Amino acid sequence: MPLDTSFVDHDFTPWQGTVDARWLMAYAAGLGHTRTAYLDTTRPEGIVSHPLFPICPEWALLTQPGTGRTGLGLSSEESLRGVHARHDLHLHRNIGAPSEITVTARVASVERTSAGALLTVRFQGTADGEPHWTSWMSSLYRGVEVTGPERTGERPPALPDPTAATPDPSSGVLDIPAWAPHVYSECGRIWNPIHTDLAVARGAALPGLILHGSATLAHGVEWVLQALDARPEQVRRLGCSFRATVPVPGKIHPTLRAVHTSPNGTRTAHFTVLNDSGEAAVRDAFLVFAAP
Incomplete structure (x- = not known):
């Protein structure tokens, strides 16, 4: 309805x-x-x-x-x-x-x-x-x-403005095994059968199982923190739009687009996460963290 x-x-x-x-x-x-x-x-x-x-x-x-x-x-x-x-x-x-x-x-x-x-x-x-x-x-x-x-x-x-940031083209690659959606579902207590039940996934017109969008974002966030030598307890805000799916098994490619540091030391990183086909699974992503 x-x-x-x-x-x-x-x-x-x-x-x-x-x-x-x-x-x-x-x-x-x-x-x-x-x-x-x-x-x-x-x-x-x-x-x-x-x-x-x-x-x-x-x-x-x-x-x-x-x-x-x-x-x-x-x-x-x-x-x-x-x-x-x-x-x-x-x-x-x-x-x-x-x-x-x-x-x-x-x-x-x-x-x-x-x-x-x-x-x-x-x-x-x-x-x-x-x-x-x-x-x-x-x-x-x-x-x-x-x-x-x-x-x-x-x-x-309002979302952070990426045009004020300094370009930074760093990128990486992460392997996503076939069992990743099952482990994420059970460890996070975030169960949705579209990610773990092949029959349900195909019933939703998907060719196979896909990784949760939040897991894809979480991998991108952790990669950015490591790339910028920041700590998780410094994070104050994060967000993104979810677009393409991440089939499993496969790879994801987090890419840092730009970083902006405000006068008070707060940093904002803008990034994206691509799937193995080069499509943006996580788009317009940002991570705001406090000064050390």
């Missing part, structure tokens, strides 16, 4: 749960990101949450009963047409372990596009009343109609 614009400003049922060291470490390890800060629980300051980890409790909220397709009136078949289109994540503080996290979500916009309905949801993650992150996630439901008058809720902040 169509997605109605009356859902703008609709609040989902909040998600509450414990984020422990096991979950934080499993997410990083599931990506093969094994720096000490992610995994060493003997560090006096504790382990560091991976910059992309907030997507895990966000997914838990979207897939709990009464939320997701049920809460928006989408059928199971329509829900499977949804693809991650954009993400803009603002990190306010590290997620300690353990933390009792509450995630809230509100529909920010429902937009008509030539490809289908574009749904943007604003998430807020808090612990003990303190904000830990805010994010805007856009999903495109291919072939789903939109009904109702145009309505727009809260808009995300």
Whole structure:
């Protein structure tokens, strides 16, 4: 059934749960990101949450009963047409372990596009009343109609301007094995059968299994941090648009486009991640991190 614009400003049922060291470490390890800060629980300051980890409790909220397709009136078949289109994540503080996290979500916009309905949801993650992150996630439901008058809720902040940055053409290559979507799904607790079930993938008109967009972005973020000798706890904001798929097994090619340093020392890196066919899987990506 169509997605109605009356859902703008609709609040989902909040998600509450414990984020422990096991979950934080499993997410990083599931990506093969094994720096000490992610995994060493003997560090006096504790382990560091991976910059992309907030997507895990966000997914838990979207897939709990009464939320997701049920809460928006989408059928199971329509829900499977949804693809991650954009993400803009603002990190306010590290997620300690353990933390009792509450995630809230509100529909920010429902937009008509030539490809289908574009749904943007604003998430807020808090612990003990303190904000830990805010994010805007856009999903495109291919072939789903939109009904109702145009309505727009809260808009995300303006994106960083890449034209102000100094060009930097560094690039790399990473192998993505056939089992990567399965490991990422289970370690992050982000299960979507389109990434792990060949029958479901082919039913969605895909030739085979593909890597999660968030995993592709996470690999790009980790590569940029290493390329610029930065630390994950410095990350303040990241985002991108998702485009081409990453078939598995295969390779991805993170490419640094430009870097800008502001007068206060904050750096912004602009990058992209190509699939093995040279198509942009992650486009218009950026990573903002505080001065050392």
